[in-house]
Amino acid sequence: MSAMISINNVSKWYGDFQVLTDCTTGVKKGEVVVVCGPSGSGKSTLIKCVNALEPFQKGEIIVDGISVGDPKTDLPKLRSRVGMVFQHFELFPHLSITENLAIAQVKVLGRSQEEARDKGLKLLDRVGLKAHAHKFPGQLSGGQQQRVAIARALAMDPIAMLFDEPTSALDPEMINEVLDVMTELAQEGMTMMCVTHEMGFARRVAHRVIFMDKGAIVEDCEKDAFFGDINARSERARQFLSKILQH
Amino acid sequence: MALDFSQIIPALPGLADGMALTLKLLVMAVGGGVVLGTLLALARLSDNLLLSRLAKWYVNYFRSIPLLLVISWFYLVVPMVLSWITGDLTPVGAFTSCLVAFVMFEAAYFSEIVRAGIQSISRGQINAAYALGMTYSQAMRLVILPQAFRKMMPLLLQQSIILFQDTSLVYAVGLMDFLNTARSKGDIVGLPHEFLLFAGAVYFVISFGASQCVKRLQKRLAV
Numbered sequence: 348m349s350a351m352i353s354i355n356n357v358s359k360w361y362g363d364f365q366v367l368t369d370c371t372t373g374v375k376k377g378e379v380v381v382v383c384g385p386s387g388s389g390k391s392t393l394i395k396c397v398n399a400l401e402p403f404q405k406g407e408i409i410v411d412g413i414s415v416g417d418p419k420t421d422l423p424k425l426r427s428r429v430g431m432v433f434q435h436f437e438l439f440p441h442l443s444i445t446e447n448l449a450i451a452q453v454k455v456l457g458r459s460q461e462e463a464r465d466k467g468l469k470l471l472d473r474v475g476l477k478a479h480a481h482k483f484p485g486q487l488s489g490g491q492q493q494r495v496a497i498a499r500a501l502a503m504d505p506i507a508m509l510f511d512e513p514t515s516a517l518d519p520e521m522i523n524e525v526l527d528v529m530t531e532l533a534q535e536g537m538t539m540m541c542v543t544h545e546m547g548f549a550r551r552v553a554h555r556v557i558f559m560d561k562g563a564i565v566e567d568c569e570k571d572a573f574f575g576d577i578n579a580r581s582e583r584a585r586q587f588l589s590k591i592l593q594h
Numbered sequence: 595m596a597l598d599f600s601q602i603i604p605a606l607p608g609l610a611d612g613m614a615l616t617l618k619l620l621v622m623a624v625g626g627g628v629v630l631g632t633l634l635a636l637a638r639l640s641d642n643l644l645l646s647r648l649a650k651w652y653v654n655y656f657r658s659i660p661l662l663l664v665i666s667w668f669y670l671v672v673p674m675v676l677s678w679i680t681g682d683l684t685p686v687g688a689f690t691s692c693l694v695a696f697v698m699f700e701a702a703y704f705s706e707i708v709r710a711g712i713q714s715i716s717r718g719q720i721n722a723a724y725a726l727g728m729t730y731s732q733a734m735r736l737v738i739l740p741q742a743f744r745k746m747m748p749l750l751l752q753q754s755i756i757l758f759q760d761t762s763l764v765y766a767v768g769l770m771d772f773l774n775t776a777r778s779k780g781d782i783v784g785l786p787h788e789f790l791l792f793a794g795a796v797y798f799v800i801s802f803g804a805s806q807c808v809k810r811l812q813k814r815l816a817v
Contacts, residue, residue, distance in 0.1 A: 400721050427727025437722035441740050450736060451726035503726065 350409070351376045351507050351538045352397055357406035359392065359562075366392050367403065368563040374507065379539045381549040381570075384559035385587060390542045391434075393559070394509050397540065398429045411506055427455050430500030434512040436492040438484035438499070444471065445480045448499050456503065463502070470498035474528050490521025497528055507538035514545055546591055550574055558584045599788050605779045612775030613796075619693060619761050619771065624754045626697035631704025636734065638709055649705070656702035661695075662763050668695035669767040688767045700757055707749045711742035748812040755804050759797060772796070 353373040359366050367389050374380045382390045395401040397408055399415050399422050408415040413425055438447050448467030452458045458466070471477050474494040476487075484492055493513055500508060510529065514522045526548050533539055533552045543549070549556055549570065556573040558566035560583045566573065577585060602609075637649035656664070672691035676682075715738050723733035743750075762773040770778070773793050780789025 395721075398725060400724060423724075423727045423729050426725055429725075431722075431725035433718055433722060433725075435716075435718050437716075437718045439719070439722070439737055439741075441744060451728060454732055454736060455727040499726070 349376055350374070351378075351411055352540060353409045354393070354397070355407050355409075357393070357396060357403050357408060359389075359396065359401065359403040359405075366562050367396070368561075370406070370559075370562075370564050372557055372564055372567050374538055374540050376538055377536045378555065379533045379537075379541070379553045380555045380557060381553040382540065382542045382557045382559060383544060383546070383549065383587070383591075384565075387561075388559040389562040390557075390559045391511050392562075394511050394540060394542050397509055398426045398431055400431075423455070427451070427503055428506050430497075430503060430505035430508040432493070432496050432500055432508065432510045432513045434515050436484070436489070436496045436516075438492055438496055440484050442483075443480070444476070444482055444484065444487070444495055447484065447495065448502050451499070452502050466502050467498070470501050471495070474498045475524075488521060489517045490524045493517065493521075493525045494528055497525075497532070501532075507540070508532065510539065510541040510543065512542050512544070514543065544591060546574075546588075558587065560584075560587075597788050597791070598785060599792065601783045601785050602788065602792050605783070605789070608779055609772065609775055612770055612772040615689075615770060616758070616761050616772040619689070619696065619764070619769075620754070620758050622693055623696035623700055623757060623761070624750075626693070627700035627704045627757075628708075628750065630697055630701035632708050632739070634701055634705035635708035635712060638705065639712060653702045653705055656699050661699055661760055662766055664699045665692060665695045665763055666766055668692070668698075688764070688769045692764045692767060692769055696757070696761070700753070703753055704750065707746050707753060708742065711746035711749075712738060714745055715741050744815070748808050748815065751808045751811070752805070755801050755808070758804075759801060762797075 350373045355371050357367055357370045370389075370393055372380075382394065384390050392401055396403045397410065397415065399420075403416060406416075410425060410429060413420055415422075415425065438444075439450070442450060445464060445467055448471065449460065449463035452463035452466060453460060468477060468480060471480055474497060476491055476494055476498070479487060479491065479495075484495070487495065497508075497513075513529070514525050517525065522545070526545060529539070529541070529548070530552050541548075541553075553570045556566070556568065556570055557564055558573075558581075565581050566584050573580070577588060580588070634649045634652060637645040638653070640646055669688060669691045672694050673686045676686050676690075719737055719741070720733050723737040728736065761771055764771050765774040765777070768774075776789045776793035777786065780786040783789075
């Protein structure tokens with residue numbers, strides 16, 4: 348398997364404050380990688396560097412052979428090939444669900460309105476929300492909005508999907524409906540990088556788990572190793588896991 | 595002194611012409627002011643330091659001088675500049691120079707409203723637009739500005755109501771807007787008080803009525 352996303356020695360500073368320190372990892376084609384760690388550990392920042400929503404000062408990130416940090420890179424084109432799902436959904440509130448799904452297909456990929464609409468409806472059906480096509484984002488629950496957001500990203504036929512804490516802003520009873528969609532996606536072979544605290548999801552679905560702390564990658568190992576032999580893990584990862592796995 | 599309003603009725607067609615000019619000036623000035631103001635706001639918010647500074651100076655400058663001065667000054671300058679640009683020496687009318695003055699002056703105020711509107715939209719929205727592959731201009735046109743304008747609508751309308759009253763300053767360059775027409779018609783028939791009182795009532799009804807509508811709109815948008 349070839350590397351779809353490779354992150355090499357990436358460091359990032361906000362002024363004097365270093366938020367990422369020499370991060371090196373990668374995601375292979377078809378691989379599901381979960382990134383976890385305490386808040387402020389830099390995991391969201393790292394995932395945002397992958398599609399250049401956050402600039403970084405050192406190192407390189409290669410997505411499907413294209414260097415993200417290269418000033419010559421056509422960023423809009425690169426981003427259009429990588430789907431991203433955000434913590435707060437970020438559906439466009441002034442557009443209906445159908446329009447939310449169609450707008451980038453039409454304006455970025457140049458698809459026709461009908462084609463974009465059909466594709467959007469098909470994906471909406473897949474996440475179980477076809478009946479809501481005519482509504483506006485504000486009329487849907489958080490879980491429904493997040494499923495629409497996933498469909499919106501999939502409508503661009505992405506080569507990989509980035510999830511930035513997709514369930515952190517959801518009420519507990521809505522978390523599973525989103526995780527189910529993500530699980531299905533993973534089983535279909537989508538390349539995924541997910542920042543999440545959902546260790547159940549990591550255990551069931553992920554191939555690899557990355558643990559970050561204070562801007563550095565502390566653990567990067569196969570899922571079974573990560574959850575299997577807790578004593579082999581670093582002190583910091585053990586503390587984190589014991590806190591998060593208690594409930 | 596007994597007031598005699600009977601002479602206003604025969605003067606109504608003339609007054610209507612004056613109001614037409616006032617409204618034409620208002621609509622064109624608001625349109626141009628919002629467009630220029632939006633460009634200024636985008637320049638002000640841009641990462642380009644030079645653009646951002648220029649926009650800031652522009653806004654600070656026009657907000658620090660009286661509108662009457664801008665109108666009088668542009669009346670002298672605009673025809674000159676336009677004839678330089680076009681090479682055509684036929685003088686532009688007072689209406690054109692007033693329109694340019696209003697657009698440039700009001701743009702400074704509109705730009706501050708638009709800037710606040712853009713800043714009120716969360717960073718996540720532009721990130722989402724970028725993540726879908728949109729360029730800066732697509733993200734602004736398709737995602738940020740439509741939301742910002744919706745939020746700003748009450749403020750933009752309120753500013754337009756102020757502009758409606760300010761259009762009366764064109765009397766300084768002799769344009770026959772509603773107020774100027776009322777004054778001159780009143781002078782001709784020797785009833786200046788009645789005509790000015792009538793003009794005041796008309797301004798009040800329109801401005802106050804519009805203002806109430808904006809308040810209602812504001813409440814509806816807030817829900």
